[in-house]
Amino acid sequence: MSRKRKAESGEVLKIGNKTISLEGYLTKKPKTATSTPSTSTSDNNTPVPSTENETITKDPREFKPSRPLTGDPSLFATRRALPLYLYQDRIRSILSKKDVLVLVGETGSGKSTQVPQFLYQERWCQRRRVKVKTKVLDKEGNEVLEEGGKAKTREETVNVGGVIAITQPRRVAATTLAGRVAKECGTPLDTSGRGTGFKGRGPKGKDGKGSKGGKEGEEWDEENDVVEEMGKNNGGDEEVIEENGNEKKDRKDQEKGLVGYSVRFDHRVPPGTKIKYVTEGMLLQELLRDPHLRQYSAIIVDEIHERSVDVDLLSGFLKQIVTGDKAGRGGIPLKVVVMSATAQVERIKKFFSSDDSLKKGTSGEEVEYLEIEGRQFPVEVIYEPKPVPDIQEALLKTVFKIHTQEPLSDKHGKKDILCFLTGQEEIEAAQRLIEEFAETLDPKVPKVKVFPLFGQLSMEAQHEAFQPIKHPFTRKIVLATNIAETSVTVPGVRYVVDCGKAKVKQYRPRLGMESLLAKPISKSSAIQRTGRAGREGPGKCFRLYTADTFATLPKTDLPEILRTDVLGAVLTMKARGIDDVLSFPLMDRPELEAVENALVHLHVLGALGDDGRITDTGRKMVLFPVTAPYARVLLAAADPRYDCLLEAIDIISCITAGDDIFMQVRSEEDKEAVDVYRKELQRREGDLITYLNTMQRFVSTPSADRGTFCKQRRINVRNMRQALNIRKQLRSLSVKNKMLDAESLMPDAEVTYQPVSPETAERILKAFLKGFAMKTAVLAPDASYVTAHGKHVVAIHPSSSLHGVKREAIMFLEHVYTQKNYAKKVSAIQAGWIAEALAA
Numbered sequence: 001m002s003r004k005r006k007a008e009s010g011e012v013l014k015i016g017n018k019t020i021s022l023e024g025y026l027t028k029k030p031k032t033a034t035s036t037p038s039t040s041t042s043d044n045n046t047p048v049p050s051t052e053n054e055t056i057t058k059d060p061r062e063f064k065p066s067r068p069l070t071g072d073p074s075l076f077a078t079r080r081a082l083p084l085y086l087y088q089d090r091i092r093s094i095l096s097k098k099d100v101l102v103l104v105g106e107t108g109s110g111k112s113t114q115v116p117q118f119l120y121q122e123r124w125c126q127r128r129r130v131k132v133k134t135k136v137l138d139k140e141g142n143e144v145l146e147e148g149g150k151a152k153t154r155e156e157t158v159n160v161g162g163v164i165a166i167t168q169p170r171r172v173a174a175t176t177l178a179g180r181v182a183k184e185c186g187t188p189l190d191t192s193g194r195g196t197g198f199k200g201r202g203p204k205g206k207d208g209k210g211s212k213g214g215k216e217g218e219e220w221d222e223e224n225d226v227v228e229e230m231g232k233n234n235g236g237d238e239e240v241i242e243e244n245g246n247e248k249k250d251r252k253d254q255e256k257g258l259v260g261y262s263v264r265f266d267h268r269v270p271p272g273t274k275i276k277y278v279t280e281g282m283l284l285q286e287l288l289r290d291p292h293l294r295q296y297s298a299i300i301v302d303e304i305h306e307r308s309v310d311v312d313l314l315s316g317f318l319k320q321i322v323t324g325d326k327a328g329r330g331g332i333p334l335k336v337v338v339m340s341a342t343a344q345v346e347r348i349k350k351f352f353s354s355d356d357s358l359k360k361g362t363s364g365e366e367v368e369y370l371e372i373e374g375r376q377f378p379v380e381v382i383y384e385p386k387p388v389p390d391i392q393e394a395l396l397k398t399v400f401k402i403h404t405q406e407p408l409s410d411k412h413g414k415k416d417i418l419c420f421l422t423g424q425e426e427i428e429a430a431q432r433l434i435e436e437f438a439e440t441l442d443p444k445v446p447k448v449k450v451f452p453l454f455g456q457l458s459m460e461a462q463h464e465a466f467q468p469i470k471h472p473f474t475r476k477i478v479l480a481t482n483i484a485e486t487s488v489t490v491p492g493v494r495y496v497v498d499c500g501k502a503k504v505k506q507y508r509p510r511l512g513m514e515s516l517l518a519k520p521i522s523k524s525s526a527i528q529r530t531g532r533a534g535r536e537g538p539g540k541c542f543r544l545y546t547a548d549t550f551a552t553l554p555k556t557d558l559p560e561i562l563r564t565d566v567l568g569a570v571l572t573m574k575a576r577g578i579d580d581v582l583s584f585p586l587m588d589r590p591e592l593e594a595v596e597n598a599l600v601h602l603h604v605l606g607a608l609g610d611d612g613r614i615t616d617t618g619r620k621m622v623l624f625p626v627t628a629p630y631a632r633v634l635l636a637a638a639d640p641r642y643d644c645l646l647e648a649i650d651i652i653s654c655i656t657a658g659d660d661i662f663m664q665v666r667s668e669e670d671k672e673a674v675d676v677y678r679k680e681l682q683r684r685e686g687d688l689i690t691y692l693n694t695m696q697r698f699v700s701t702p703s704a705d706r707g708t709f710c711k712q713r714r715i716n717v718r719n720m721r722q723a724l725n726i727r728k729q730l731r732s733l734s735v736k737n738k739m740l741d742a743e744s745l746m747p748d749a750e751v752t753y754q755p756v757s758p759e760t761a762e763r764i765l766k767a768f769l770k771g772f773a774m775k776t777a778v779l780a781p782d783a784s785y786v787t788a789h790g791k792h793v794v795a796i797h798p799s800s801s802l803h804g805v806k807r808e809a810i811m812f813l814e815h816v817y818t819q820k821n822y823a824k825k826v827s828a829i830q831a832g833w834i835a836e837a838l839a840a
């Protein structure tokens with residue numbers, strides 16, 4: 001249809017000189033073979049009607065919402081064009097009556113960005129001062145009992161509510177959404193991933209720690225971030241918003257910043273924050289400190305269909321809050337909104353209903369369901385006519401077919417490409433091929449710029465893929481794993497190329513090992529991937545598989561809790577006082593064997609006592625935002641027997657900074673030159689002491705020379721910056737937990753490099769064994785390494801400095817099963833140390 005005819009038929013919306021297409025939501029289009037399959041279905045594929053028969057106006061021009069849009073006026077038109085816009089009063093009305101809402105709407109309909117903005121000014125969303133009774137605890141955290149055995153309580157006045165949290169499965173989604181919504185609210189937020197830990201001193205800051213974080217003049221003090229993580233009631237100033245929260249106060253809040261985010265090792269929660277994007281893991285950490293989530297009026301659980309272990313745990317805790325007595329919140333309910341494009345609605349409704357209502361056979365009455373009709377832009381789905389023998393080749397062909405045949409932009413903006421691949425190796429290989437092939441193109445054809453996007457990249461590198469491309473006559477090609485599958489909008493993207501596979505972690509309880517293998521995705525994932533193409537204009541999705549293959553894909557993925565190690569999940573439950581983990585409400589129960597393995601492992605780590613209850617060590621472990629084995633290492637390193645906490649922090653920072661700090665060197669020539677420098681860093685004790693040596697050499701290098709230091713050794717500068725950030729946070733947490741003296745934190749500028757002695761290296765490795773005694777292997781007579789736990793053969797991964805070396809025994813921090821059973825991050829140890837570590 002021509003633009004003129006569309007305008008006549010009312011299918012475009014004109015605001016100022018802007019024309020927005022309303023195609024696809026003014027009238028619900030019949031589904032054709034080439035359009036995106038409908039994603040809004042209940043378990044049995046039939047839409048579930050909502051309980052109220054309110055009609056929703058179909059034309060945004062006629063719709064007058066009860067609250068006019070606020071924030072950046074330049075984005076009003078885009079927000080009005082979202083299908084969700086018409087449903088805002090309906091959503092407000094439901095939540096004024098009910099505590100739980102399941103909201104299903106197609107990808108890009110506006111759920112993640114708009115719902116919190118519809119709600120934060122609601123009356124029930126204002127902070128209140130209330131009286132609550134709290135249990136009196138002793139120093140060990142145990143309840144103090146009165147005579148007669150009842151728990152002793154005291155009355156306290158506390159603040160409840162005022163903030164809405166929106167959970168995301170991944171950090172990149174949480175930070176980019178916060179950035180977008182902050183912009184829409186007119187209170188921009190720097191989400192570049194460069195921020196935390198670099199107190200705005202600029203690239204050549206006095207502390208030499210790299211680029212500046214916040215905007216000019218902003219004091220993003222990392223110490224405060226850590227305080228937040230450790231449990232201060234943050235997310236707003238101390239001002240209490242009275243019941244009739246007035247406009248003046250709203251305006252004041254806008255000046256301070258309405259939107260924040262909190263992800264592991266990176267937090268930006270400006271004073272006055274009302275909308276906070278968080279990862280599921282971060283909210284679980286908050287739950288440990290504040291079991292009633294008093295800071296929040298509502299929790300929005302986004303992308304529930306992903307069913308990560310964390311979201312399953314979170315749902316269990318939220319169910320306990322919404323269906324339990326509200327005394328811990330002074331009687332104020334916590335509202336829960338569960339959102340997805342592909343949710344199993346009936347299941348979720350039933351889960352969040354109270355057990356009482358289930359008994360009465362009225363399941364789901366407390367839970368409302370709303371399905372949003374329409375999508376923002378159509379996406380054409382194109383399948384391969386027959387199965388492709390080589391995915392890399394098919395990808396290359398498709399990418400260049402799009403690049404050479406499709407325009408660089410149209411009236412909606414840029415027309416960039418997002419490809420979904422399985423993992424880092426595949427992405428790096430594809431990047432090389434695309435860049436090589438692009439060199440051979442006719443100069444009249446636009447250039448390409450490739451951006452990798454995978455979880456192990458530093459946040460800063462991940463955010464580069466979200467920046468608009470600066471070069472004229474150039475198309476952006478983003479090569480991503482499934483981290484870009486849900487929630488995110490990669491600006492410019494209008495074509496998606498989907499290889500149809502993803503790497504999935506699979507825990508095998510019998511072997512006690514996890515493998516990472518590429519497997520076909522589910523229909524739900526394919527739909528999510530497709531959805532990334534229609535967010536800024538009509539798009540196309542090229543599936544590198546046939547329509548028949550799509551038909552055979554499972555509807556949804558197996559929930560993570562049924563296929564991964566549940567060590568962290570069990571520790572979280574224990575730390576929240578859930579002694580009988582098997583009775584905790586979960587949508588799906590993990591295999592009994594997996595839970596038993598986790599209990600045994602936690603006992604070995606000293607986190608659980610013989611009675612199965614959490615120990616003091618276990619309680620301290622959950623205070624650190626690292627996995628249980630790393631947390632155990634930190635506690636051991638602080639023990640005077642090992643006395644190596646600063647060194648352990650240096651190593652853990654390098655390892656958890658993302659991708660390996662040492663980049664792969666491909667050309668033989670470069671390898672020779674780089675190896676000369678890298679050799680100086682390598683230690684015979686293996687990878688851990690090599691990381692330590694690298695960090696120590698790096699921080700003792702004058703800041704002006706650090707770039708050259710990294711370049712010569714092919715060290716990833718961004719990851720090194722991230723490692724410094726994590727190092728600083730872990731140090732602050734250690735000071736806070738009285739494991740380090742504040743005075744022992746010498747400024748790096750005064751540190752002179754001195755390699756650790758073999759004796760210190762031994763103490764460090766012994767401290768690491770306290771967390772990783774189960775990940776050790778002993779050299780067998782046939783020269784293979786056999787694991788101490790489980791007796792499996794493992795080979796040292798080629799990325800390790802100990803590859804090809806034979807030592808009496810090894811400790812490895814990571815284990816991957818690809819073509820072979822590989823040990824990564826390997827250190828040489830003595831076999832006798834293993835038994836020593838396992839002894840109390």
Ligand SMILES: Nc1ncnc2c1ncn2[C@@H]1O[C@H](COP(=O)(O)OP(=O)(O)OP(=O)(O)O)[C@@H](O)[C@H]1O
Pocket residue numbers: 082105106107108109110111112113114176177180340341376486487488489491531534535536
């Ligand atoms: N970072 C961003 N940059 C530009 N536009 C954005 C950004 N984030 C969101 N948008 C716009 O807002 C629209 C709605 O996005 P939103 O994430 O709210 O949708 P959604 O319904 O939650 O989708 P999904 O289920 O895929 O997460 C997008 O289609 C896009 O047009």
